Amino acid sequence: MLDYREKPEVGALRAQLRELVDEFVPRSYLGAFTHDPHDLEIAENFCQELGRRRLLAMAWPTDFGGSAASVWEQTALREEMWAVHEPRGAQYMGINWVGPVIMKHGTSAQHEKFLPPIAAGEVIWCQGFSEPGAGSDLPALRTSATKTDGGWRINGQKIWTSYARMAQWCFLLARTGPSGGRKDGITVFLLDMNQDGVETRPVDSMVGNHHLNEVYFDDAWVPDEAVLGTVGRGWDIVTDVLAFERVGIARYARCERLLQWAPKALGAAWDELSPALVDRWTMALVHTRQARLMAYKIVGHQERGGLDPADAASYRIAVTTLDQEVAEVLMDIAGAGGLGTPDTARLFERAVEDHWRYAQASTVASGTLEMQQQLLARALVK
Numbered sequence: 102m103l104d105y106r107e108k109p110e111v112g113a114l115r116a117q118l119r120e121l122v123d124e125f126v127p128r129s130y131l132g133a134f135t136h137d138p139h140d141l142e143i144a145e146n147f148c149q150e151l152g153r154r155r156l157l158a159m160a161w162p163t164d165f166g167g168s169a170a171s172v173w174e175q176t177a178l179r180e181e182m183w184a185v186h187e188p189r190g191a192q193y194m195g196i197n198w199v200g201p202v203i204m205k206h207g208t209s210a211q212h213e214k215f216l217p218p219i220a221a222g223e224v225i226w227c228q229g230f231s232e233p234g235a236g237s238d239l240p241a242l243r244t245s246a247t248k249t250d251g252g253w254r255i256n257g258q259k260i261w262t263s264y265a266r267m268a269q270w271c272f273l274l275a276r277t278g279p280s281g282g283r284k285d286g287i288t289v290f291l292l293d294m295n296q297d298g299v300e301t302r303p304v305d306s307m308v309g310n311h312h313l314n315e316v317y318f319d320d321a322w323v324p325d326e327a328v329l330g331t332v333g334r335g336w337d338i339v340t341d342v343l344a345f346e347r348v349g350i351a352r353y354a355r356c357e358r359l360l361q362w363a364p365k366a367l368g369a370a371w372d373e374l375s376p377a378l379v380d381r382w383t384m385a386l387v388h389t390r391q392a393r394l395m396a397y398k399i400v401g402h403q404e405r406g407g408l409d410p411a412d413a414a415s416y417r418i419a420v421t422t423l424d425q426e427v428a429e430v431l432m433d434i435a436g437a438g439g440l441g442t443p444d445t446a447r448l449f450e451r452a453v454e455d456h457w458r459y460a461q462a463s464t465v466a467s468g469t470l471e472m473q474q475q476l477l478a479r480a481l482v483k
């Protein structure tokens with residue numbers, strides 16, 4: 102039976118993180134990928150501050166720059182960060198899944214090379230999985246890796262690659278050979294983005310012009326030491342990546358913060374809202390709390406060393422549809438007019454709009470809603 106009460110050290114950590122956010126992150130911050138380059142700088146400085154205090158990769162072993170914290174402390178970190186528009190910027194990916202997967206499948210040399218810079222907040226990774234013909238059907242990927250002396254030549258194209266223009270490294274999937282089933286012959290490469298043969302092009306979108314990109318590989322090169330795991334067996338690693346990734350974002354934490362903020366932002370105008378809209382706000386808050394409890398059930402499993410795929414898929418469905426429900430309720434509340442004092446109102450409106458934009462993408466990124474429903478159905482009939 103899971104004990105949902107928060108331990109004192111987790112409460113103390115939250116207080117410490119809130120102080121750090123107050124000190125290093127302006128109240129107007131809405132994520133690192135706005136049109137203002139200063140926002141990326143804020144995220145990078147903040148990550149290094151967290152890294153110096155060993156708070157960035159808290160749950161990692163001390164040898165790799167972590168502080169061997171519990172999964173509950175890591176969960177509190179995730180919640181506190183997402184609630185305030187993720188001031189770690191792109192680096193949350195390194196912490197949530199790139200590092201843990203390298204830790205699990207990498208050699209000691211790869212551990213030494215790649216993990217400490219992630220824990221210190223010094224490096225941005227991007228994820229080179231999706232291609233124009235391979236999204237939901239990821240095994241259809243065609244980017245190729247051809248063996249050469251001491252390494253591999255990479256050719257092909259990726260798309261929707263978040264943060265590719267600011268990333269130093271790419272966690273890349275490429276086909277090293279057709280063999281057996283479609284999931285065979287795929288290999289994971291840890292590719293240096295800073296080389297001839299790698300070209301990134303922005304894809305402007307409603308989530309901002311710095312977020313999504315195309316990446317072209319024209320005879321890019323990776324040394325043999327940069328293969329993660331076994332050549333041709335990359336799919337085993339992909340399964341781990343997706344499991345870490347899909348439970349890695351505490352979306353409910355931002356939903357709760359924005360919902361709680363709404364009455365304060367509206368001030369006296371809150372009492373003028375229609376009862377139907379206030380009912381929707383109340384239900385959204387209930388769904389937010391339910392999603393939090395589902396997340397804690399998964400964290401409880403992780404603490405015992407397991408992750409049930411049905412739990413992961415049902416959590417992902419709940420939390421991404423929650424994002425959209427909350428986005429719609431908040432848009433209607435903000436649009437109902439009569440917001441409180443101009444400064445608070447402006448900050449609230451901007452935060453709601455930012456949340457709304459990202460919420461539209463939440464049921465597509467890291468596996469669409471339909472694919473999650475299929476995963477859940479399969480897990481339940483097993």
Ligand SMILES: Cc1cc2nc3c(=O)[nH]c(=O)nc-3n(C[C@H](O)[C@H](O)[C@H](O)COP(=O)(O)OP(=O)(O)OC[C@H]3O[C@@H](n4cnc5c(N)ncnc54)[C@H](O)[C@@H]3O)c2cc1C
Binds near residue numbers: 227262471472
């Ligand atoms: C904000 C954002 C960030 C992203 N970041 C990254 C990134 O960093 N790296 C990366 O590699 N990718 C990234 N992606 C890409 C994302 O993983 C893909 O968009 C996603 O996997 C869907 O693939 P697709 O876009 O090719 O759509 P498709 O797979 O073509 O799907 C189109 C529609 O068809 C439905 N569909 C497809 N197959 C089935 C089926 N078998 N049964 C039922 N319905 C089906 C889908 O559910 C969807 O509604 C990102 C996407 C977004 C939106």
